[in-house]
Amino acid sequence: MSSDVPDSDVTPAAEVDRVRVENEMEQSYIDYAMSVIAGRALPDVRDGLKPVHRRILYAMHEMGVSSNTSHRKCSSIVGETMGDYHPHGDSPIYDTLVRMAQDFSMRYPLVDGQGNFGSMDGDPAAAMRYTEARMAPIAEEMLADIEKDTVDFQSNYDDRLTEPEVLPAKVPNLLINGSSGIAVGMSTNIPPHNFGEVVDAVVKLIDEPDCDVDDLVDTRDSRGNGTAGPIKGPDFPTGGTIVGREAVYSAYATGRGRVTVRAKYELERDEGRIVLTEIPFQENKARMVERIAEDVNEGKIEGVSDLRDESDRNGVRVVVELKRGANIDVVENQLKKHHFESTFGVINLALVDGQPKVLTLKETLEEYLAHRKEVVRRRSQYELAEAEDRAHILEGRLKALDQVDAVVDLIRNSEDRDAAKAALQGELDLEELDAEFEHLDAQTAFDFSGDQADHIVRMQLGSLTSMESAEIESEYEDLQAEIERLETILDDESELLAVIKEELQAMKAEYDDERRTNFVESDEITNEDLIPEEDVVVVITEDDYIKRMPVDRFDPQGRGGKGIIGADPKEGDRVSKVFRANTHDYLLSFTNQGQVYKLKTYEIPEMSRTARGKSAVNLIDLDDGEEITAVVNTDDFEPEESIAMVTRNGYVKRTNAEEFENILSTGIIAADLEEGDELVDVEVTDRTKDLVIATERGMTIRFDESEAREMGRNARGVGGIDLQGDDRVAGMVAADSEDDRCLLTVTRNGYGKRTRLSEYRRQSRYGKGLIDIKTDERNGPVSTVKAVGADDHLMIMSERGQIMRIRAGDVSEVGRNTKGVVVMKLEEGDRVASVDVVPESVDGEADRAEASDDGDEEEDQDEQ
Structure with a gap:
């Protein structure tokens, strides 16, 4: 290619190297990285x-x-x-x-x-x-x-x-103030520490060079086991509390660790509030308060009525006001788990001789101590040189004072200052001097050094007094002692270390203060640990509102009563399910669409009898039109058990209980339903039970559960009962051959009866069954069936929210194919929604209530 530039103006490169571009890029990047590491992002281990x-x-x-x-x-x-x-x-x-x-x-x-x-x-x-x-x-x-x-x-x-x-760096700044930074391919995050503790650790290292991390760190637990080293752990400027000591020790022993830091707060139980007074290090207080407010508004934290930030120049104060009746321990645990704790990831990375290195606690202290030894050594050399120079000058002054007359005459009779200095240094022969120097004896010839001579000729007459002479002698003696001390420091490392130790202890007296960050033992507490175990009644509506109430809130009544308000559904909504559970139970909630969800009872909000409840979508991920129709307590599960399910159209299937151990938050499939069908009831069996299926028209069938073989969760099942006309399944119970309990049948209009399970003979699966109860206009269709003992209690709920608790024995025990008696008196238009059993083993002996309506006695006659 031609060029317009004359050849004479082109300067060829002296040398051209051919390199691979990837090698050049790699080296250039490494150079850049090291520039960032050493020049910007990482602290020097010596001064931090x-x-x-x-x-x-x-x-x-x-x-x-x-x-x-x-x-x-x-x-x-x-x-x-x-x-x-x-x-x-x-x-x-x-x-x-x-x-x-x-x-x-x-x-x-x-x-x-x-x-x-x-x-x-x-x-x-x-x-x-x-x-x-x-x-x-x-x-x-x-x-x-x-x-x-x-x-x-x-x-x-x-x-x-x-x-x-x-x-x-007279102070160990890297440890007392910590450091953080992000370099290229590495980062550092060193926590701050208490000044006095770090000084004590350096002193211990001076006294015991062979000590290890165990000797430098306080590893004692609540029982006093462990070593009592000087450094307890990080000490953050914002205070807070470190949870557990294991992570702290790991960080000191390896240079890396994850330390959990918790806010400091007080529980004011009488006032019903939690007051936050210190926050974790590097936490944004305003953002923390915002996140708490968001969780309260979204229902993730329950029981909070107000949240205020009252912080001022005097310190942090965030107040969490609780609702009346809220469990302060549960709210505390929720705040602690999601907002009051943060993790400080320790990466003890610093520059050592210009290179990044992850250091243990002992290595960090050793590098600082080595730096201070070098500083004190160089300082001592500098001070020794100055002291020796000063002593040399003072020696000249003392010598001059001893011959003061001769020195004064010499200076006075010298031609100029330079001549006087030369004479003082012995550079002139006194015998060859003029006659005016003849009175000086040759033995008084001087041999001052140049610095001494220069100082002498500049002396003031006032310095020739006897007092000045005494002061010079005193200063000279002090200098000799100082020179001896400095020489000892330079010759003896133990003396040098003693100086460092003395200086550190002096600074400790000046700057040491109380620790701000305390320690607590690891206390992993779940909400379950804080919830008292109690039996509750859970109410669910068709629009999926859910709540729980203590069972003992409902006193037993006599049969035929109206009950009391147990829920207040919104207009157009109806109660669909009521069941008993313990607050610590894990519940499998089966829905009409064949899905199953896992739910902890205490997660269901506790509310008053007149409350509507909370939307279940805040607890489980229900689809449109999906509602809970059956609940099973997983605490009853054993490895050899099955889950038996029945659908509205009469299909029954069994699935191994182990297939329901791992349930996603979005639920899993429990049964594959055909179009128009829905899941009605679920029972836990041990593979030896009989299944008793009841229909809305009062038919029942009993067969060995083995006739319905176990299937996977995605199966539809097999026919359980041959439904006639528009009949549908109402419910199912599981019983064994020796079961002496009764089958309780309750109809929609509030009538019911008890019949011995032994009266329901075993048949083959998918038969038409036997008549259980008459479902005429008075009774209405069957609402539910339960297996009960005479001393069990029943929780009966109407669609409008009336709830009644009665003893099962108060419901007459009669044969099959009867009409039954009034169990619950309903208002016009209301119907029984659901019935659940409070077993005798849970409730204990209850006083039998008097019948509330004598007018129903005529209903007690069995009608064949």
Whole structure:
């Protein structure tokens, strides 16, 4: 290709290397990554600072903005830092300055801020032109002795100035303030600690170099087992409580761990509220309150009536007011599980000799101690050199004072200062001097050094007094002692370590404070642990409203009563199901569409008798038109048992109970129904039972359950009873051959009877069955059937929400093919919705109630 540029103007490359592009990209990326790692994101293990923190503090030091000066505008500090040391944007520099001034971000703030520096609600700091800052006293300890050649300096970005590669760090900043940052392919997250505990750990390491992590960490449990090391664990600026010690120990022993931090709160039981006083570290308080409010509004947290943030400059105070009757322990557990706890992932990653390294607690302390040994050694060398120089000068002054007359004459008669200095250094022969020096004896020839001579010729006459002479001698003696001390420090490492130890203990006395973060043993408590075990009545409506009420809220009544209000369905809705359960039971809720859901009884909201209930869709994922028709308690399951199901159209199927152990939150299929059919009832069997199926027209059939073989969940089943006309199945019970209980049959119009199960002879599956009860106009169709003992109690619910509890023995025991007696007196238009049994073993002996309506006695006659 031709070029318009003359050949003479083209400078060929001196050398051209051919490289593979992937190799060049890899090396360039590694260079970039290391630049980010070492130059921005990770702290140095020695002073615990990243370059931007270090440069801000050094810029303030150079500006003279110390803890005992007035505050300076942050814009000025940021400008000096950016212009001289940190050639990046002003925003990240100011953000770093702000964080170093926040007492909720740093355990021991390095900057003393004045103005709005943000809040733990996530509010940003005011603009830098409005805020002011100066170094905190502890920051001056980070820079102490920096002028004594204690650390190496490097050129700044434009070679105009120099900056320290690391600060002397008289305080163990990496551990007391922690650090966090994200580099390329790695991150660090070091928690803050208590000043006194860290100092004690360094001192212990000095005294016992061979100690291990076990000796440095307090691993004692609630019983006092374990070692009592100086470091109890992280100490966060916002306080809180660390749950368990195992994760803390793991983090110290390996450099990595996950520490659970819990908010600190108080239970004010008398006032019915929970008061939050401390939040986990790095948690946004305002966002936490918002999330709690969202969960309350969505029904995930029940029993909360009000939520207020009353925090001010005096501290955090978030008040959770509870509804009357709410279980404060349950609400506490819900808040603790979802909002009051957070995880602090410890990654103890720092730069060691410029390379990133994950460190154990002991390694971190050893690196800091090695840094302090180097600093104290270099400082001692610097101070020794200064002391020796000063002692040399004082030696000259003392020697001059011993020959003061001769020295004064020599200086007075010298031509100029240089001549006097030369004479004092012995560079002139006194015998060759003029006659005016003849009175000086040759033995008084001087041999002062150049520094001594220079100092002597500059001495003032006032320093020749006897008092000044005594002071010089005293100072010289002190210097000799100091020189001896410094030489000992440099020659004996134990003396050097003693200096470090003394300085650390002095700073502990100055800066140590009480721990803010406490410990509690791991206390995994579920809501179930906090819910008292009690038997409850669960009511469900056709529109899928659900609630629970204690069984003992309903006193037994006599047969034929109206009952009391048990629910208040909305207009157009009706009660469809009532059943008894224990608050700790796991319930399998079978729906009319053949689905099954798993539900814990205590998750159903407890409400008053007159309450409508809560929509079941908040608890289980029901489809449109889907309603719960049967409930089975999984606590009754055994490995050899089956789940027997019957549909409205008379199909029956059995499925191994183990297939219902793992149920998704969205439910699983229990039976495959044909169009127009629906699941009616479910029973748990042990493969030795008889199934008794009852129809709405009063027919029953009893057959061995083995005639309906076990099938998978997706099967439809087999015919259980041959329904006639428009008859449909009403329910099913399971009984064995020796069962001495009765079959309770209750009709929609409130009539019912008990008949011995032995009167229902066993037949073959899919027969027409036998007549159980007459379903004429008075009785109406059969609503439900149950197997009951005479001392069992019945919970009978009407569609309009009336509920009545009676003793099963109060319902007359008669034969088959009878009409029965009044069980519950219903208002016009109301019908029996559901019946459930409270077994004698659960309820115990109850006093038998008197009959409430003597007018029904004539109904007690059996009608064949």
